[in-house]
Amino acid sequence: xxxxxxxxxxxxxxxxxxxxxxxxxxxxxxxxxxxxxxxxxxxxxxxxxxxxxxxxxxxxxxxxxxxxxxxxxxxxxxxxxxxxxxxxxxxxxxxxxxxxxxxxxxxxxxxxxxxxxxxxxxxxxxxxxxxxxxxxxxxxxxxxxxxxxxxxxxxxxxxxxxxxxxxxxxxxxxxxxxxxxxxxxxxxxxxxxxxxxxxxxxxxxxxxxxxxxxxxxxxxxxxxxxxxxxxxxxxxxxxxxxxxxxxxxxxxxxxxxxxxxxxxxxxxxxxxxxxxxxxxxxxxxxxxxxxxxxxxxxxxxxxxxxxxxxxxxxxxxxxxxxxxxxxxxxxxxxxxxxxxxxxxxxxxxxxxxxxxxxxxxxxxxxxxxxxxxxxxxxxxxxxxxxxxxxxxxxxxxxxxxxxxxxxxxxxxxxxxxxxxxxxxxxxxxxxxxxxxxxxxxxxxxxxxxxxxxxxxxxxxxxxxxxxxxxxxxxxxxxxxxxxxxxxxxxxxxxxxxxxxxxxxxxxxxxx
Amino acid sequence: xxxxxxxxxxxxxxxxxxxxxxxxxxxxxxxxxxxxxxxxxxxxxxxxxxxxxxxxxxxxxxxxxxxxxxxxxxxxxxxxxxxxxxxxxxxxxxxxxxxxxxxxxxxxxxxxxxxxxxxxxxxxxxxxxxxxxxxxxxxxxxxxxxxxxxxxxxxxxxxxxxxxxxxxxxxxxxxxxxxxxxxxxxxxxxxxxxxxxxxxxxxxxxxxxxxxxxxxxxxxxxxxxxxxxxxxxxxxxxxxxxxxxxxxxxxxxxxxxxxxxxxxxxxxxxxxxxxxxxxxxxxxxxxxxxxxxxxxxxxxxxxxxxxxxxxxxxxxxxxxxxx
Numbered sequence: 105x106x107x108x109x110x111x112x113x114x115x116x117x118x119x120x121x122x123x124x125x126x127x128x129x130x131x132x133x134x135x136x137x138x139x140x141x142x143x144x145x146x147x148x149x150x151x152x153x154x155x156x157x158x159x160x161x162x163x164x165x166x167x168x169x170x171x172x173x174x175x176x177x178x179x180x181x182x183x184x185x186x187x188x189x190x191x192x193x194x195x196x197x198x199x200x201x202x203x204x205x206x207x208x209x210x211x212x213x214x215x216x217x218x219x220x221x222x223x224x225x226x227x228x229x230x231x232x233x234x235x236x237x238x239x240x241x242x243x244x245x246x247x248x249x250x251x252x253x254x255x256x257x258x259x260x261x262x263x264x265x266x267x268x269x270x271x272x273x274x275x276x277x278x279x280x281x282x283x284x285x286x287x288x289x290x291x292x293x294x295x296x297x298x299x300x301x302x303x304x305x306x307x308x309x310x311x312x313x314x315x316x317x318x319x320x321x322x323x324x325x326x327x328x329x330x331x332x333x334x335x336x337x338x339x340x341x342x343x344x345x346x347x348x349x350x351x352x353x354x355x356x357x358x359x360x361x362x363x364x365x366x367x368x369x370x371x372x373x374x375x376x377x378x379x380x381x382x383x384x385x386x387x388x389x390x391x392x393x394x395x396x397x398x399x400x401x402x403x404x405x406x407x408x409x410x411x412x413x414x415x416x417x418x419x420x421x422x423x424x425x426x427x428x429x430x431x432x433x434x435x436x437x438x439x440x441x442x443x444x445x446x447x448x449x450x451x452x453x454x455x456x457x458x459x460x461x462x463x464x465x466x467x468x469x470x471x472x473x474x475x476x477x478x479x480x481x482x483x484x485x486x487x488x489x490x491x492x493x494x495x496x497x498x499x500x501x502x503x504x505x506x507x508x509x510x511x512x513x514x515x516x517x518x519x520x521x522x523x524x525x526x527x528x529x530x531x532x533x534x535x536x537x538x539x540x541x542x543x544x545x546x547x548x549x550x551x552x553x554x555x556x557x558x559x560x561x562x563x564x565x566x567x568x569x570x571x572x573x574x575x576x577x578x579x580x581x582x583x584x585x586x587x588x589x590x591x592x593x594x595x596x597x598x599x600x601x602x603x604x605x606x607x608x609x610x611x612x613x614x615x
Numbered sequence: 616x617x618x619x620x621x622x623x624x625x626x627x628x629x630x631x632x633x634x635x636x637x638x639x640x641x642x643x644x645x646x647x648x649x650x651x652x653x654x655x656x657x658x659x660x661x662x663x664x665x666x667x668x669x670x671x672x673x674x675x676x677x678x679x680x681x682x683x684x685x686x687x688x689x690x691x692x693x694x695x696x697x698x699x700x701x702x703x704x705x706x707x708x709x710x711x712x713x714x715x716x717x718x719x720x721x722x723x724x725x726x727x728x729x730x731x732x733x734x735x736x737x738x739x740x741x742x743x744x745x746x747x748x749x750x751x752x753x754x755x756x757x758x759x760x761x762x763x764x765x766x767x768x769x770x771x772x773x774x775x776x777x778x779x780x781x782x783x784x785x786x787x788x789x790x791x792x793x794x795x796x797x798x799x800x801x802x803x804x805x806x807x808x809x810x811x812x813x814x815x816x817x818x819x820x821x822x823x824x825x826x827x828x829x830x831x832x833x834x835x836x837x838x839x840x841x842x843x844x845x846x847x848x849x850x851x852x853x854x855x856x857x858x859x860x861x862x863x864x865x866x867x868x869x870x871x872x873x874x875x876x877x878x879x880x881x882x883x884x885x886x887x888x889x890x891x892x893x894x895x896x897x898x899x900x901x902x903x904x905x906x907x908x909x910x911x912x913x914x915x916x917x918x919x920x921x922x923x924x925x926x927x928x929x930x931x932x933x934x935x936x937x938x
Contacts, residue, residue, distance in 0.1 A: 117700075118700040198667060201672075203653045203660060204659075205664045206661040207659060209663075209664075256701045257701045261701065262702070276888070277707070277711075278892060302783070302787075303886060304782060304783075305883045306884050309766070309782050312766070312782075316781055318781065480647035480648075480651060483651070483655050483656070497656075510658060
């Protein structure tokens with residue numbers, strides 16, 4: 105066990121408490137200091153973490169977690185079911201500032217029959233509820249049983265005591281956070297002695313620090329990834345899909361887009377390859393549906409609409425859209441095919457996508473105007489109110505594919521996320537059963553079907569999955585790219601090591 | 616003089632209060648709420664959960680009620696806790712202030728010394744080669760985008776020559792160093808930030824001192840001083856310089872709030888843990904208590920700065936007397 109791993113982040117952490125924090129900086133630290141009852145394994149399957157194993161009752165209403173017995177908090181106290189109970193109580197505590205309460209609102213009650221068993225009773229069977237137990241468990245004794253505001257303001261939120269592979273050492277606000285390997289970790293043996301989290305708020309400076317070898321890793325932008333090879337001497341570059349996709353959504357209540365054939369024609373008119381080249385310098389892949397290419401929910405048989413402007417023109421003509429007045433824009437009953445696409449300000453990739461699509465649609469005689477709107481107003485006045493013709497936006501996905509809130513027809517009210525007003529009875533039914541089906545094989549079939557059905561309905565033109573482009577100092581051995589990497593490159597960081605002869609920051613000898 | 620200062624101090628109370636009302640209003644007018652970053656497009660959050668968060672932060676109340684709660688707390692010198700991490704606002708400011716003060720006092724000292732030197736020399740040797748060259752360079756420094764200059768300097772001194780660290784306030788192993796090494800480490804980290812922050816203000820201040828000096832040098836009393844047979848050094852530094860200081864003091868007074876507010880761009884580029892970044896992050900996150908805390912303190916210090924400038928006028932210029 106030796107060496108340090110130096111990572112950097114644009115922003116500082118907020119709460120080093122998994123119940124309260126939601127920003128990525130805090131999550132990076134909390135993921136190393138705390139454990140959940142379960143975690144996501146390499147193939148996006150759920151595996152035990154603090155829980156040795158779990159049973160689910162036949163009706164899916166009761167989860168029983170059997171906890172590991174050899175787990176100790178960093179201060180030496182034993183971890184017990186009391187801690188899980190306490191964490192749950194804070195998650196539903198009305199005065200605790202947690203953004204995660206909704207993940208636990210289907211629970212009727214939680215019981216701890218003994219120190220190593222947790223029984224969770226649900227109001228209805230709900231599969232994604234299992235994933236929610238990846239939530240880091242906090243120690244009841246550390247917080248002295250604090251509730252509400254006292255929990256929000258507790259000093260332990262700045263000096264966390266967890267069960268994880270790394271112990272908290274120090275935090276210099278807006279400078280760095282330092283963690284040290286936990287030699288008593290209940291999981292595998294930890295090899296990297298120290299984890300240093302530097303705050304570098306500017307991306308170009310972060311890149312200079314990388315070239316200077318003063319940080320060990322960073323996530324590159326597509327331009328940086330394609331920079332001179334000499335910049336990356338001593339580093340390994342990685343490339344795989346990120347857990348997100350960008351889409352062009354049609355407001356299905358808009359008269360132009362009610363007709364599926366028209367939407368199909370537009371899908372044929374959009375050249376996704378060109379888009380990926382133009383927007384992310386080729387660092388992405390064209391998307392076919394709502395699930396990630398590395399996920400088990402992804403349907404590999406879904407065939408994308410081929411780029412074919414001729415076909416697009418033909419379909420549109422079949423629907424009565426022809427350029428009868430020779431102004432370059434197709435029309436029907438004297439009305440031009442013209443609509444306005446909105447997207448938010450401050451996201452260059454989205455505005456660039458809009459411009460490229462504008463050009464591509466022009467080729468088939470469709471006039472698309474672009475309107476770029478400041479974020480708050482974009483959400484409140486346009487997205488929430490469903491006040492748009494078409495929209496470019498992206499979704500970030502979590503490991504469980506449940507996409508009920510985006511695609512189910514019950515989610516079309518103001519402020520909900522089916523803001524394009526998609527409705528397909530079969531998809532509705534599949535989304536419902538996907539939430540109740542605990543058998544992984546059955547679930548896989550359900551979600552692959554959903555992937556295909558939504559693709560066929562063209563409510564969105566799924567544009568592309570952007571690539572995740574991490575770069576890592578070559579001395580580290582152990583990183584592997586597996587499906588779960590899309591959600592975090594360091595998913596198996598506790599297994600990484602540095603061969604003895606390559607140690608760069610000896611920690612042990614310095615002490 | 617004392618009664619004048621006392622009067623000015625008393626007047627500050629309504630002024631600071633007025634400034635806080637305006638700050639609070641403007642803050643509320645800005646689109647977006649502090650909870651947006653958690654709730655916008657968050658598919659995993661029910662609308663009840665969103666509403667609950669808004670209530671915890673007290674955002675469901677009208678702005679004047681929120682302001683009133685804030686004033687009541689501040690009257691007890693309690694600036695509340697930051698929305699971001701629930702730490703007391705005052706602690707967060709106290710934590711950043713030393714770093715910002717260190718950087719800004721150094722750069723102010725740098726600006727003051729160099730600007731005056733350039734200004735005086737250029738005025739005394741008007742239209743000389745030095746005058747023209749210094750004008751040119753100072754203007755280049757003034758007009759070039761600082762973040763760009765900063766990056767170029769980082770590449771040169773950090774990456775290519777390896778003489779200076781690229782960013783940050785101290786090295787990662789700072790705590791293991793002895794005192795001399797610590798000072799050296801800080802000095803290395805501060806060199807580029809001080810240089811770059813100083814560059815922008817150097818132009819204005821050196822130009823001001825040049826023109827102030829030029830004006831004074833043509834006065835009759837300077838001719839008189841020379842006629843008395845005083846040596847040039849005494850004429851320039853004792854008679855001319857003191858009179859030329861007045862407009863410069865005004866400028867320095869105006870620069871005081873910057874000293875505390877910190878520069879967002881510099882601090883971001885140099886990953887410097889100062890007030891500028893604290894304030895900017897608070898604005899972006901709509902962290903109302905944090906913003907109000909910084910706003911009030913900076914407003915107060917600005918007013919103190921103005922007062923100090925007025926007091927220094929009297930010290931520098933015997934013609935100015937306050938009743």
